[in-house]
Amino acid sequence: MSTRATRRDGVTQPRLGPVGWARWAWRQLTSMRTALFLLLLLAIGAVPGSMFPQRSLDPARTTDWIERHPDAGPVLDRLYAFDVYSSPWFSAIYLLLFTSLVGCIVPRTITLARQLRARPPRAPRRLQRLEAHDAFVVADEDLPAVLDDAASTLRRKRFRIARHDETTISAESGYLKEVGNLLFHGSLVTLIVGMAIGHLYGWRADIVVPEGESFVSTVTRYDTWAPGPLVDGEDLTPFALTVEKMTASFEEDQAGQIGMPRAFSAEVRYADRLGGATQPAHVAVNEPLELDDATVFLLGNGYAPVVTVKDRDGQVIYSGATAFLAQDGSYRSTGAIKVGAAQPKQLGLVGLFLPTAVIDDTQGPISVFPDLRNPALAMSVYEGELYPKGSAQSVFSIDTDTMEPVAPDDGSEDIARIWLQPGETKDLPGGRGTVTFDRVDRFAGFAVRDDPGKELVLGSSVVALLGLIASLVIRGRRVFVRVVPAGDGRSVVHLGGMAKGEDDRLSRVVTDLADELSQRSAPAER
Amino acid sequence: MNETLAIYANYALYSAVGVLTLAMIAYAVYLAGAVPAAERDAEAAVEADDAARSARARARAEQVAALAGAPASADPRGASDERSPSTDPPTAADPRGTSDERSGADPERARVGAGIGGALSWLGTGLLLLSLVLRGLSVERAPLGNLFEFSVAGGFFAMLAYCLVPLRRGMHWLGLFVLAPVTLLLWLAGTIWYTEAAELVPSLDSYWLVIHVSIATLATGLSIVGAVLAALFLIRDRASKRSFWAKLPAAPKLERLSYGMNVVAFPMWTFTLIAGAIWARQAWSSYWNWDPKEVWTFVIWVVYAAYLHARVTKNADRRTVAWIALAGFACIVINYTIVNFYFVGQHSYAGVG
Numbered sequence: 001m002s003t004r005a006t007r008r009d010g011v012t013q014p015r016l017g018p019v020g021w022a023r024w025a026w027r028q029l030t031s032m033r034t035a036l037f038l039l040l041l042l043a044i045g046a047v048p049g050s051m052f053p054q055r056s057l058d059p060a061r062t063t064d065w066i067e068r069h070p071d072a073g074p075v076l077d078r079l080y081a082f083d084v085y086s087s088p089w090f091s092a093i094y095l096l097l098f099t100s101l102v103g104c105i106v107p108r109t110i111t112l113a114r115q116l117r118a119r120p121p122r123a124p125r126r127l128q129r130l131e132a133h134d135a136f137v138v139a140d141e142d143l144p145a146v147l148d149d150a151a152s153t154l155r156r157k158r159f160r161i162a163r164h165d166e167t168t169i170s171a172e173s174g175y176l177k178e179v180g181n182l183l184f185h186g187s188l189v190t191l192i193v194g195m196a197i198g199h200l201y202g203w204r205a206d207i208v209v210p211e212g213e214s215f216v217s218t219v220t221r222y223d224t225w226a227p228g229p230l231v232d233g234e235d236l237t238p239f240a241l242t243v244e245k246m247t248a249s250f251e252e253d254q255a256g257q258i259g260m261p262r263a264f265s266a267e268v269r270y271a272d273r274l275g276g277a278t279q280p281a282h283v284a285v286n287e288p289l290e291l292d293d294a295t296v297f298l299l300g301n302g303y304a305p306v307v308t309v310k311d312r313d314g315q316v317i318y319s320g321a322t323a324f325l326a327q328d329g330s331y332r333s334t335g336a337i338k339v340g341a342a343q344p345k346q347l348g349l350v351g352l353f354l355p356t357a358v359i360d361d362t363q364g365p366i367s368v369f370p371d372l373r374n375p376a377l378a379m380s381v382y383e384g385e386l387y388p389k390g391s392a393q394s395v396f397s398i399d400t401d402t403m404e405p406v407a408p409d410d411g412s413e414d415i416a417r418i419w420l421q422p423g424e425t426k427d428l429p430g431g432r433g434t435v436t437f438d439r440v441d442r443f444a445g446f447a448v449r450d451d452p453g454k455e456l457v458l459g460s461s462v463v464a465l466l467g468l469i470a471s472l473v474i475r476g477r478r479v480f481v482r483v484v485p486a487g488d489g490r491s492v493v494h495l496g497g498m499a500k501g502e503d504d505r506l507s508r509v510v511t512d513l514a515d516e517l518s519q520r521s522a523p524a525e526r
Numbered sequence: 527m528n529e530t531l532a533i534y535a536n537y538a539l540y541s542a543v544g545v546l547t548l549a550m551i552a553y554a555v556y557l558a559g560a561v562p563a564a565e566r567d568a569e570a571a572v573e574a575d576d577a578a579r580s581a582r583a584r585a586r587a588e589q590v591a592a593l594a595g596a597p598a599s600a601d602p603r604g605a606s607d608e609r610s611p612s613t614d615p616p617t618a619a620d621p622r623g624t625s626d627e628r629s630g631a632d633p634e635r636a637r638v639g640a641g642i643g644g645a646l647s648w649l650g651t652g653l654l655l656l657s658l659v660l661r662g663l664s665v666e667r668a669p670l671g672n673l674f675e676f677s678v679a680g681g682f683f684a685m686l687a688y689c690l691v692p693l694r695r696g697m698h699w700l701g702l703f704v705l706a707p708v709t710l711l712l713w714l715a716g717t718i719w720y721t722e723a724a725e726l727v728p729s730l731d732s733y734w735l736v737i738h739v740s741i742a743t744l745a746t747g748l749s750i751v752g753a754v755l756a757a758l759f760l761i762r763d764r765a766s767k768r769s770f771w772a773k774l775p776a777a778p779k780l781e782r783l784s785y786g787m788n789v790v791a792f793p794m795w796t797f798t799l800i801a802g803a804i805w806a807r808q809a810w811s812s813y814w815n816w817d818p819k820e821v822w823t824f825v826i827w828v829v830y831a832a833y834l835h836a837r838v839t840k841n842a843d844r845r846t847v848a849w850i851a852l853a854g855f856a857c858i859v860i861n862y863t864i865v866n867f868y869f870v871g872q873h874s875y876a877g878v879g
Contacts, residue, residue: 027706032835032839033839034837035835036836036839038834039828039829039831039832039835040828040829040850041826043824043825043829043832043857046821046824046828047821047822047825049821050816050818050821050822050865050869051818051869054816056816057815057816057817074609083814084816119548126665134583134586134588135587135590136585136589136590137586137589137590137593195814204811206813251725254722254724256722256724257722257724257725260724260725260727261727261728262725262727262728263728263731278697284728285728285731285807285809286728286729286730286731286732286805286808286809287810288811295811296566297811299810300729346673388838404570434585447810447811449811451812451813454807454813456798457803457813458804458813461796461799461800461803462800465793465796465797465800467795468793472789472793474793483729486593488593490593490594492560492590501838502782502837502838504782511579511583512579514583514586515583516656517581518586519582519584
């Protein structure tokens with residue numbers, strides 16, 4: 001896009017047909033001015049996405065924002081303020097920009113190819129008129145030597161040389177500048193292609209795995225599953241992964257930093273394929289587990305209290321680890337234990353897990369430290385239908401439309417509340433049985449992701465950077481030498497230089513060359 | 527974690543701010559006393575080699591002129607000099623004479639001011655480096671983990687860029703204008719952005735921190751100097767001959783210097799984006815998340831890309847081009863301040879409560 005001069009064919013036709021108009025539009029689109037305008041428009045267009053919450057990143061915060069701004073919210077929503085980067089107007093900007101880019105790369109590549117095949121052009125008649133000029137006097141018998149010297153010096157300085165006639169030399173350098181420039185712009189196109197491949201054929205899934213538990217990578221096993229438009233979940237490679245230990249450490253000593261996370265890691269065993277041999281691995285923040293068809297990232301963690309529920313006969317009707325999701329930096333976590341086997345109605349225990357529990361006078365039960373100092377479960381008891389009409393629902397909450405609160409035996413409150421610490425057992429109200437808080441495990445929150453376009457994106461961006469550096473560092477120059485006989489057995493050797501774009505060093509290059517050549521031929525001068 | 531070292535790091539930072547403030551005063555004295563650039567060409571001291579070279583160029587030109595016998599082509603160098611008055615003073619067959627006369631053009635007080643300012647600039651830069659090293663030793667990691675730390679690093683890189691190029695070329699007139707924003711930045715860092723030395727949160731704990739953030743702060747440092755020069759160009763371009771600003775070099779030269787800084791910074795921004803994307807993929811599972819910080823780094827990149835394109839466009843007004851550079855710098859400032867404090871995103875590491 002950079003140094004493209006607008007070409008003007010000598011079109012003198014009075015009216016433009018459809019083809020003419022199309023050509024005119026194409027010229028406009030591929031002109032530097034338009035590219036510049038689109039670039040600035042792209043920058044401006046990207047900004048709203050940083051000011052408003054984006055649906056694709058944080059749907060909950062987006063909904064909340066719209067609710068809190070009943071006037072502006074819906075209007076902004078209609079303008080795609082919450083989906084900026086997939087909005088028609090943002091897409092229009094970058095698609096036009098890339099069309100303009102392609103429309104610029106193609107003709108320039110052809111020009112460069114032609115230039116590489118052709119010889120540097122003939123020297124102009126009067127080199128004094130060029131941007132840079134120098135001259136020196138040579139005795140005629142030394143002329144051939146001086147010209148050969150000039151040619152070899154220029155060649156050594158990476159100029160391409162052409163000698164169209166006996167009295168001139170044409171030299172050109174800086175093809176790599178244009179090559180770098182084209183590589184830079186071309187890689188931007190392949191970069192976008194790589195991003196598109198990732199979007200279309202990539203997928204992302206999230207899953208919460210308590211310590212000691214396993215999962216197999218299948219669409220139904222994941223908590224969330226977000227495939228690209230062209231992904232068929234059926235052909236996932238079903239790797240298996242077991243979390244053996246999840247470790248989390250928090251700042252304990254330094255004032256002002258207490259409770260800040262310091263390290264999260266999970267020790268896992270995995271098998272690339274179902275039934276394959278398992279091997280151990282360490283997954284941590286910044287250290288994902290790379291598998292053949294997907295990558296496993298440790299993005300979350302939290303607590304999964306292990307609870308056993310028995311019915312009035314002492315039969316175990318529920319036992320296991322249930323993940324509770326952390327709501328703040330001190331891991332005050334919410335979750336639901338769903339006892340589907342309870343009779344006659346299903347039971348739901350909903351509430352909080354607090355790793356370091358404190359009853360605050362105003363806030364009620366809170367956690368004051370993210371690690372397990374004084375773990376406690378604070379649960380309310382509901383009964384009713386856990387899975388109405390078999391509809392899918394969150395594993396972290398219950399549907400209170402179909403569940404009724406269970407009153408405590410003493411009738412002091414509307415709903416029975418149970419406070420449990422590890423090892424404790426409490427009775428459920430109304431002789432419904434008992435609930436035991438066995439222990440607390442940690443869970444690992446994994447994002448599993450496959451992006452088949454990422455290698456292309458990375459490769460393109462590295463090539464773009466190298467091309468950019470080449471195009472900025474290398475200078476495109478033409479240097480001409482012309483001998484003008486001055487009579488009296490002497491001649492003037494004129495040196496002239498032209499630059500592509502601005503070039504501070506051009507006159508220095510020309511004078512240095514004159515200096516070198518005239519010094520070498522100096523002994524013969526007098 | 528060694529808190530004593532962190533305290534020494536702060537002492538080094540406070541000293542640097544003090545030293546740079548004194549340097550600013552020295553530079554102000556220099557500017558007040560300096561004679562207009564029109565009567566002076568003090569930037570590049572002509573070394574013996576260059577003097578010989580220009581003498582030879584003159585000799586060549588005289589020979590050619592003698593042979594041609596026509597005064598019209600007497601001084602071919604003169605023609606190109608007219609086109610680019612201050613392109614390369616060393617090779618120019620400058621009739622104004624030797625380096626002795628030139629440096630004599632600045633009054634004594636101004637030269638002393640420039641000397642002191644230069645020495646203090648180096649000292650302040652050294653103190654900033656010391657502060658960074660001590661802070662790094664104190665927290666046992668690269669000191670680039672929060673807004674305070676990368677402001678100090680950014681200030682250091684801006685000073686380093688200034689010391690290595692303009693200062694060594696004797697461009698003392700630039701001193702005050704670079705030192706003022708840097709000192710302001712460091713003052714903000716040391717007061718309202720100050721963050722206690724601490725270990726990193728897990729997502730930042732990666733070698734990519736050093737790669738990504740150091741280049742980003744280096745790019746920021748260069749962009750500060752580039753923006754200062756662009757602003758000086760805009761002022762100088764419209765300044766009358768008698769105004770204070772006429773002491774500065776000619777407007778086209780300021781513009782070229784500004785371009786020089788920005789053209790080095792741009793590949794660094796590109797690298798920042800790429801390294802950031804690689805790290806984002808490692809830490810957050812996706813190389814691009816349209817996080818506010820990412821958006822703004824992208825915006826900065828696009829605006830500077832527009833700047834480079836505008837500059838090579840034939841017939842583009844250099845004032846417009848300079849304004850685009852300043853817009854890019856404004857985006858950098860926004861990215862460092864507003865985005866850190868007001869926009870919710872994954873880069874919320876400012877550490878300022």
